[in-house]
Amino acid sequence: MKTKFSGILTLLLAFVVQLSFAQGKTISGSISDEDGLPLPGVNIIVSGTSNGTQTDFDGNYSISANTGDVLSYSFVGYKTIEKTVGSANNISFAMAIDATAIDEVVIEAFRTSTKETSNIASTTITASTIEARPNASFVQTLQGQVAGLNITTSSGQPGANSTINLRGVSSLSGNTEPLFIIDGVPVDEDNFRSLNPNDIESLSVLKDAGATSIYGNRGANGVVKITTKRGSYNSGLKITYTGTTSFSTLQNHDYNLMNSREQLQLEKDFGSGFGATLSDTELDIRARQADTNWLDVFFGTGLSQSHTLGLSSGGENVNSFTSFGYNDTEGILKRASTLKRFNFRNNLSGKSSDDKFNYATSVSINYSESNEPNSIGSGAINRNFVLGANQSVPYISPNAYVAGQGGNIPVVFANTPLFLLDRLDTYTRREDEIKIIANVNASYKLTNDLTYGASIGADFTDEQLLRVEAPTSFNAQLFAATGDNTPGFSDQDVTRTLAFNFNQNLTYAKTFNEKHGLEVSLFTEYFKAHLRSFGFRQLGFDPATFYPGDGSGFVNDNANDDNYVDTGRANIQNAGLFSYYAFADYDYDKRYGFSATVRRDASYRFSQSNRWGTFYSVAGRWNISNESFMQDSFFDVLKLRGSYGTTGNQRIVDAVGQFAYFSGPDLTRDLFATGGQYGGQNGIAVSQIGNNELKWETVVQANIGLDFELLKRRLRGSVDFYKKNTEDLFINAPIAGSINGGTTGIRANVGELENRGVDIELHYDLFKAKKDGGFNLTLNGVTNYNKQEFISLGDGGDIPFGNRVGGPLAEIYAAPYVGVNPANGNLLFLDINNNITEDLQEEDQRATGQNIYPDWQGSFGLDMDYKNFFFTTQFNYTIGVERYDFDYSGFIDPTAIGQFRHSRDILRAWQNPGDITDIPSLNATNLSDEGLSDRHQRDSDYVRLRFVQLGYALPSNVLDKVGFSSAKLFVSGENLITFTEWRGFDAEALGASQNGYPTPKTLSVGLELGF
């Protein structure tokens, strides 16, 4: 620490050196870089004096000095050279790059180190790759940027929760997502919709045990540490503005869907549905009257805008950063899907003038309003808008829906789009959220080497959920009780969570004999979280005074019927963790390093079984390039790292969002609950069978990595091999329903799951300009290979058609579908003995070794700039993803003829004996067997142009005229092109739900201004 600080001072001095007229003997010369090109701006100083100069644009200089004086030549990023003035009047030479001088800061758990002295596997992403992207949640932006971080977003809802897995999925039923820490506050990793991505300064993904085991109880899935922007001391007011406007549209599908005429003809030919009732002439007329592509009705262009204004300034002892953000994002599902948010952030730092006391606060207050449709992915024809868009028959016109007349729509499946048009008009589902993340931290140097620090933080979320079904709506009328003329319901719920975190530490850091660096820290951490929720369901609205969310139209219970009996609900839950831990780091001469962590954790979830867990790690490094024998090698940096250690997971049940801290709070207990009503009276029933042996899930991870920079830093990268074993896996272990009162599963620790693989990160400067405005081109590549395997499944062993030892997670069990029987049009499969059969049995399903998780995933792309233009691309890819295409199975389902839309593929259906085709007879009698087969299993690998951006930075001469300090204009695209065999809208979505909400492709234009 100390040496680094003085280094910075030297640099500052070098910059502020005064230039002076030449005196005495004049030394001149020219300074070049390693390639022999002139190096302008090199500081030259006569040691021990204030006499100095700089090289000019051509690398030439002259300075007066006396013989025997020492001239010091320094330039940022290059090794400082000292030359003694002799008889020669000319001193010219080439400067050498100093790899260590521009050492990047590495963010670790509770400290920062440098790339040279860090022992951990981590990747840091900076603001430049996060800012101004049109994704409402920054997590989506992260996709593909970090080796091993697999992010999938299965919903096009703005700000939707993404699934985030680091180095594979490490738990079966427990939490599998990394811990997110924003400015020292652990936060809900599922909900970033209210946060402003433009506030982020840097984001570090901590991967190996050496980095994460200090987080013990929550580090099992890795840690993502986010730092937001701050001001700097002694700086003037700086104002930045970032604005983007985006246009999102539905990605393409390749289902070859029928138009109105084709759909009607299919119905007529098959003899089912509306088409079957029409004569040829009538059919022709109808096909001309209505040919609706319902995708265009329910989906459209989502227009979004985002504005962020940032102000930073700093004085001698205090600095601040303040930002205001406004974002209005429309999802591509018209009207039903929006997100609006307002953000405020203030980050303040201060210190005493003797630098002994430092403090910082980070406060962000955020408010968002979103309309988020529910029932997406379900088969509810009256609730899932996407089902209406995908599957509605084209021969119905949207004009057939009359606003306000929902109750009169004839109830048949073919009217699906009309039910949903009515729902768009009459259903409200809004979430209003206040989210506050605040942190105060302070440190005091007790002595030169000993520092006390404390950090208090909180993540507060208040969500108000409003769901209202209007009294005149189709759905309300449909399910109204007999005689209920004022139906409809309103659910209003408020859920408030506060997660509070208090961390204290004592740190001793000292360098002995300039070569032995030692740092030792002791910590305690206290975590407490509280949930309070309440809400009600009101039944019945008077249409005359109805307004969603307002009580004027509420109809009260009466003596005649039970149509308007309202229900109330409330919930209180508390959670807590307590830990103490220690960390030590030793460095020898920047050549060898060693660190160790030990941590004791207690969780409220195991308070009655195994409350304490102990986790540890050891990590070491060897800076090979700092060894004397490497001085002349072409490696600028070569560092070998290794770590081994454990982390824990106490989130037994993988609950989402606000509920995550509180799920499964006392699974060790046998509980009864009020309920089980019969005969109009309340009863009690067993609500939980306890497992009094529950304990921590432990991830044991070994990591070996190599960091390298070579060819004068033009090729940079790292390779990390890891093996991550989850022991005492949280599993919903099967128990016999017969002896356990109908309960078939219990949360237990069973078995072991292994993830092993490699993370590779490479950057290569293909073109590196010699001077400003030249052509730069950097190629980037990030990849991860991960293989999953069950090592053990405990005493219970393999689960039929489920997990098996040696198999991957969520393995697909299916019998091969081999085609259509030319004799009768039935489906043909292979039974378990590989004989062709038409009659598939359950036991014919076999383990395929395939699942929805990729074997390979990552990205490649380039960053280019020339003069004032800059251009970036990022292609993401996954290999080894298998999914079921249920959308397609719906489009070729003959039993849906007359109800839903079809793919033209169905026209290839078998008709006569001898037909050779890939589509079975529409009357195939074994169609229902396909559910046991791989008929609709598809390869969902893809390469996608995830991001492309072209920008222009205004040159300084223009800026001077308009009064800006910087200005950038850019256009960018997200998900513009996808190469895949997947026929659906979105190859990326995890899982296989039918009629899900696809992520959009987005075009945006933006502007960044600095004042």
Added chain:
Amino acid sequence: MKNIYKLIGAFMIVSLFGCNDAIDIEQPGRLGAENAFTSVADLQAGLLGAYNFLDTTNEIGFTAAFTDESTRGRDNGGQNVNIQNFNLNSGNGYVSNIWLSYYGAIGTANRIIAAAGSVDSSEDQTAYDNILGQTYAIRAYSFFQILTYFSTDYRDDSALAGILVTAPATDIFADVPRSTNGDFYAQIESDLNAAAGLITSNTNQTFMGQDFLTALRARMAAYRGQYTVADGHAASLLASYPIANQAQYVNMFNDSDFTEIIFSLERNRNDSFDGQGLTGGGWAGSLFAFIDSSAGGGPYMEMSRAVFNILDGTSDVRLTTAFNAGDSTVDTGYDGNNNYLNDDVLLVQKYPGSDGQPLMNDLKVFRSAEMLLIRAEAAASASNFTAAATFIKQLRDARLGTAQPIPSYANQTEAFGAILDERRLELLYEGHRWVDLKRLGDMGGRAIDRDAWECSFLAGCTLSNSDFRFTLPIPLSEVTANAAVQQNPGY
């Protein structure tokens, strides 16, 4: 240096204080199992909890779709397609629901029985006895349902039934093998006797009284082929539960007439079954339609043509109740019409709804009509064909509203055949057909009898009564967890 000591001191204090505060958290509103049963009132609450597990919609839905009672309806979106095609495996939802709901009831009953001993019964001895008695009755009925659906042969005491569990599990991970029918019958008898000795009152038809016990004995004896016993119990019940006339019959299915009801499971607004249950577990009527039994109610399972063609054109009140004549569209040319799904819409109305809630009705478990048909079976079994015919005539007179000719049966096959035909109509959509074909089909020369046109779209029109699918598979969840359980043949 003083500061350091202060801080280290603060560290220690926070450590000790923080530790307990953050870890020892009792969530509010928890009722630990150890405190669940401390009074007679607690036992009563537990009893209601046990009743709440009893639900015959799974049996009704499965039977209607698997046999010949119902067929694919106009608004079918894939519901029941597997079992309509005789695709039945251990992953089936009905199968698992039947197993788990009765074992839920058994588990709750076991907990009540185990806890009852430590509750002070002198608080209210009568209430205590009645609670415990009903608990035994629930357990007996649940064991019998398990046996009925999972045993290969009711008349074979050495065939396997389910798992015999009579106490709360001490080892929740234990592997327990299946017991034989003989063991099951013995346990059921024992529970029935215990119940009979405790229950003092017949509260009403929705709580288990002495008559419930008798009805269960009658049905069990009939299934076992012990017809003398069955006949005695059935006869005794018929003395107090007459056969409903046409008007009473209609009202019985509106839940407003209880002439014939010996026991039914009550279904109310806002209870745990008040909702759609497309594969059981909700409104009984929602096994057939999404919304209500009208034309716009989303019929996804309709009355099969096989049943409709028998009843059509008669004055049989069973057509009036089971079929919504006003809203249905009857296409006389359905046979051969490819668009019959849209043109021939036969709406099931057996569960029209009650208390203003469409599709929600009490689940009829024991009715006197079943007792009458048990008497007919007993007579046929004793080759007393005239008596059998007289019982059938008695039922048909009541249902058709006019005196019907007395049938005549030349032999047992004819008699059992006629009884099966009558049971098919009388107990339509009440979850009997599959069991009846299994136990009497071969004796009466009857099998699943689907309409030829409707079943031309399915994998089969009929199935041998000895097919393995006339015994349900042990559900996958049980097989997975219980290594000792033996799967039924064929699965």
